Every structure is written in C-alpha cells, then in structure tokens.
Amino acid sequence: MNILIGFVSIEGQTRKIAEKIAEHVEKAGHRAVFFNVTSMAEYALERPEAVILCAPIHAGRYPAPFVDFVRRERDFLKSVPSAFVSVSLFIRSEFEEEREEARHFPDTLMAETGWTPGRVLNAAGALRYTEYDFFKRWMAKRLAAREGAPTDASQNFEFTDWAELERFVADFLAGVRA
Template sequence: MIILVGYATIEGQTRKIAEAVAASIEAAGDRALLFDISSGGEYAIGHPEAVILCAPVHAARYPAAFVNFVRQEAPWLRGVPTAFVSVSLLIRSEFDEERDEARHFPQGLFDETGWKPRHVHHAAGALRYTEYDFFKRWIIRRMAEYEKAPTDVSRDHEFTDWQALADFVGAFLTSAKG
C-alpha cells in the first residue's frame, strides 16, 4: 500500500513526527511518500491509497498552506482511508481546559475544509528554545513556567510520545487494510 504522509511544520517538530510516521509505515512493509505540503510542490505519483496528514497548531490555528491543501484535496481525501496528527503543546498541559481546547482544534479544520479523517491523534510538540530569538524565548519561557514545563533555555525539550504515535500508525494501517 502506498501512503501519503503530508505535513506542514513551523519549527521542525511536525516534520520529525511525519518522518517517524513514514518510518513506521515502511517498517510495517508499506511504502510511505513523505510530502511537505508547505513547499507548494506536487507529490510524485497519482493519488496514493491512504493518507496521514500532520500539522501543528500555532496561535489556535493550523498553517494556511496546510488548510488550503486540505480544502483543495478534500473530495479525494474523503474517498480514501485518512488519519490526522494534530501537534500542540496544549495536549500535554496539566490543565483540563487546555487539553480539551487542544482536542477541539481539529474540529475547526474539519468544519472549514469538509474533510473528516477516520482517525485523529494528538501529539505533543517541543519547545525549541535554542531556535527562538530573544523575545520569543522570553515569552515561551514565561508560558512554560505557568504550565510547569521545562524552562531551561539552554536546550530544547521534546514532549512527543513516540510509542503512542507508532501505535496510532499501526492501528491506522490495520484499519486501512481491513
């Protein structure tokens, strides 16, 4: 089975997640076609047999290029097995209302684009302190203090649960082939 793994990334964690999704697909014996949606390019083959899309939430929305892709491809996406990985730091919050907010971000995307995947996975992202400019690092550190997240700005902090992601991909592959 050929599976498109499309992603949009802002700080790189979603690309890393999409690469792990593709690696899990390949390890299961299927072919993964990794595609950076933000590149504006075309994927190299006709329409794959299944799709897993990955996108980060920043400022309560997904990247515009990702939303545009989903809107444009929604008729095709509705006809093949699909899954969505929503990447947000809020999913790891200690506050119930913030985790609930993160769980509801995908519904806005689905309402806006007309696409509803069979499976949705919420993955926590990363704090990339070493890549932020001074102002962003200062703001993010203050937010991290509030969330009781790591505040050591001398290194990055990753929160993605890689085993949960691999399990999600495995379950999707089983479902897509069934």
C-alpha cells in the first residue's frame, strides 16, 4: 500500500517524528511517500491509499501552510483512511488544563478545514534551545517555565514517546488492513 506521510516542521522535531512513522510504515511492508507539505511539489505520482499527517503547534496554532494544505486537499483526505499526529509541548504539561488545551488543538484544525482524521495522536515535541535564535529561546523558556518543563537553555530536551508513536502507527495500519 502507498501511504502518504505529510508533515510540516519549523524546528525539526515533527520532521523527525514523520521520519520515524515512515520507517515503521516501510518495516510493515508498505511504501511511505514522504512529503513536506510546504514544498509546494506534487505529493505523489501514484495516488496514496492512506495518509498520516503531522504538524506542530507554535504560538497556539498549526503553521498556516499546513492548514492551507489540509483545506486544499480535504476531499482527497476524506476519501482515504487517515491519521493525524499533533505535536506540542502543552501535552506534557504539569497542569491538566494545559494538557486539555493540547488535546483540543486538533479540534480547531478539524473545524477550520472540515477534515476529520480517523485517528489522532497528541505527541509531545522537543525543546531545542541551542538551535533557537534569541527571541525563540526567550519564548520557549517562558513557555517551559509556565508548564513545568526544563528551562536550562544550554541543552536540548526531547519529550516524544517513541514507543507510543510506534503503537499508534501499528494500530492505524491494522485498521487500514481490516
């Protein structure tokens, strides 16, 4: 089966997540069509039979080119089994109301685009302090302090649960085959 793995990534963690998904998809014997939705290229020569999209939350929203892509491709996305991985920091917050907010980020995307993925995973992203410029580092530290994440900007921190991601992909593939 051809499976489209579409992603957008500002700082690289969602790309890493999409790459892992592609690895799992290929290991399960399918063909992963890896696609950065901001590349403006056509995403496949052959029509994908299932789709997994991944996008990060930055300043409370998904990147605009990703939302535009989903809106533009809505009819196709509705026509195949689909899954969505929402990447954020709030989902690993110490505070329940922030985790709850993160669980609702995908609802906003669905309301804005009309696409309802068959499965949704809310995955924790990363803080790559050493790669940010001054302003981003300042924003990220504020965000981290607010939700109990580490604020030592001399290091990077990865919160993604790779085992959970692998299970999510396996469940999705099992559902597609069923």
